[in-house]
Amino acid sequence: MSMIRTITYGILALLAMTLLVACSKGNGSREAGGEAGHGPVQMTAWSDRTEVFLEHPELEPGKGATLLIYLTRTADWKPLASSEVHLVITPPAGTPLTVAAKGTKPGLYRAEATFPAKGAYRLTVVIGGSQGEQIELPSLLVGEGHDHGEGEHKETAASDRKEGTPHDRDDHGDHAAETKQGGGKEPAHAEHDDHDEHAGHGGHDSHDDHEGEQAHDETGKAHAHAASGAVGAITLTKEQQWAVAFGVAEPRRMDMASGLTAVGELVPVATAEAVVAAPLAGVVSPTRALPFPGKRVAKGEVIAVIDPPASLGGGMTQLAADHAQAMSRLTLAQAEYDRAKRLVEGKIAARKRLEEAEASLEAARAVATPLETAMKSVQGGSGGRITVRAPVSGTVVEVPAVNGSGVAPGQTLVRIVDTGRLWLRVNLPATDLGKVGRPAAAGTTFTVTGLPGEFHTSGLVSDGTVVDPQTRTLPLVFAVENRSGNLKAGMFARVTIRTGTAKGVLAVPKEALFEDEGRWFAFVQISGITFDRREVQIGTEDQGMIQIVSGLDEHDRLVVKGGYYVKLASQGGATADPHAGHGH
Structure with missing residues (x-):
């Protein structure tokens, strides 16, 4: 029994140590500003000319923080390079503070700021000097974390919205802020200006919502949105967007x-398709290559040559003889029909004779017509050869015959379609x-x-x-x-x-x-x-x-x-990780 108690106590002690170690890992410190355990806050604002994307760590009174500003031209969605970018930070009470943002690469600017007291600070990005474009972003919350209290408006996070459901908005069309907290240790930022940095990265265990605020610039409304990356959203970094043909717009x-x-x-049009068949038995001559599928041919162009069969009486001579015989029979049948018609009209002969003459005429015409067509589409050559020509202009779409192979009368050589x-x-x-x-x-x-x-x-x-x-x-x-x-x-x-x-x-x-x-x-x-x-x-x-x-x-x-690139990111399982795609 004592051995069982010893084993039980040992297991409980091991579990307690495991939980203690796990809890201690969730309290890592941050090396780039902000309170340990919080992820970066992301804000986005749009004007008619510029998109501003800003990241910063959790802000604490009296502590310095790094703010990263990404500027994109909405005309072509490429990085905006400006010689002068400032942040105007207005505290809840007191004089506004102007901070210069230093460009580290085209489109990316970095500013260092210290916030003396707790509260909500107004933030305006000024591009191109005091007379340049001014874009207001959502308020910077200092010393308040992500808890806004019960009285503030909240919006459903992107990960909680069902597909096909539009964004919820207040009466001003504002976007809601989305933030999240975590317990992971914050990696240190490189201090070199030419590095692409994130301010205050942290873990991603949970998220709350901030209210987005409507911002205005000198040209009109600028929509503002604050977020720290909604869980389940698709990530395409600014560097990736700038590197491809990309663009964002509102429906209209x-x-x-x-x-x-x-x-x-x-x-194909019914009258623009022709099947060219062999007019009589023979061999498709190898001296004239058949046209290949896709070749354009003109009306009257030679498309095949047929050699007569080995037996006597074949070739063009046989075709001409058959044609002459058929035409003679057609002439006699036509004469008999005309004579029977006159006799019936004169009531000299019975109507049955006219019907028999009409049937004979149709039979003779059925034999003569294809031979007449064949004689018009072919041309006799030496040795009884027959030259076959295209009856219409168009594109060859099918060639069932092969050079050197034997063909029977009526067998398809090529099919032509006028496309x-x-x-x-x-x-x-x-x-x-x-x-x-x-x-x-x-x-x-x-x-x-x-x-x-x-x-x-x-x-x-x-x-x-x-x-x-x-x-x-x-x-x-x-x-x-x-x-x-x-x-x-x-x-x-x-x-x-x-x-x-x-x-x-x-x-x-x-x-x-x-x-x-x-x-x-x-x-x-x-x-x-x-x-x-x-x-x-x-x-x-x-x-x-x-x-x-x-x-x-x-x-x-x-x-x-550029939606194709976002689609690729979604298929690759990309999520809204603030660290993704940025150098440190």
Whole structure:
């Protein structure tokens, strides 16, 4: 029994020591300002010309702190290099303090400041001297940590929002501040000016919310937002943004042409496709190479030469003889039909004779017609060779024959399609017929996956008269000009048939949206370096803009250029780590 007690006490002692060590690790000190155990506070403000992204540690009265300011031009989203950047820090009571920010690299500035007393300090970034641009950021909280009390407005963090739900905002459209605390030890900052630094990094165990404050510059409103990196958000650092083509903008209200969307397929025009067949038996001569798929051929161009078979009586001689015999039979049948018709009209012969003569005429014509066509498309050569020519201009899309192989009469040599003009075949659901009426070609557009831009139809070929009983759709056929040759027969298209105009709808550029298994998403900027993947419902498309039915509001800032890089970051599992992508 004493041995059991000894083992039990030993286990309990070991557990107690483990808990003690774990607790002691959570109280590491910070070497770059701020109270131990808190992560950096991130703030973002936007004006018409500039984005300001600021980071600082937890601020304590009487202690110095490093503030990092990232300036980005909103015209091209590249780093803003200015010869003069100042911070105007206004305490709750007293005289404002002006601090110069020193540039460490293009777009990155560093300022050192000491806050004498506890409270909320107003912060204004001045770019280009006293007469330059002034952008106000959310208040700096000194000695208050992240606890604002129960009376202040709070907003749900990005990690707690459901996809497809717009940001909650107060009546002024302000963004809420997001902060988090942790117990990790803060790494020291390098003191060299040419290093990219973060002020006051810490752990990431929990987060609370700060209220965002609306800021103004000399040109108008500047939206402000404070955050320390929402858990689960996607991170793309300022250096990464500056290195690629990138851009952020708000959705805008506009009038858009409304319409119905359907799936269509590009097909060859019925009269612009020709199958070239062997007019008689023979061998495809190796002396004339058959055209390859994709080659453009002109009407009348030689595309094949057929040598006569080894047996006597073949080749061009046989074709000419067969043609002459068929034409003779056709002439006799036509004469007999004319004679029988006169006799029947004169009531000299029975009507049955006319019917028999008509049947004989049709049979003779059926034999003579293909031979007549063959004689027009071929040209006799020496030794009974037959030269086959293209009946239409176009592109060779299929070559089933092979040089040196034998062919039978009627066997396909090549297939030619004129792709300079295509048809767009659309199956419109019967339930939408009342919304469209007779569709107008001028108001019908389509897009093709993999091809940039929007395409227009040039005419309505057929508006259909009968609904397909199996699919319950009405077939529509539009003409499409394809002089560039970029469109290919067999491609599928997303077709929009215009039905009217939607007034004042929310719209975003098409390149701002990404499709994933039939669902559409956009990347919304939460702070200067963090983004949220938001599901949206889309409506009509017009001139490169897509209507947003739900999922965004007009104050959201979404990535409209360079979203591919944010998507890569999201697939790589990037989170809003303040340390990510920055040098120390």
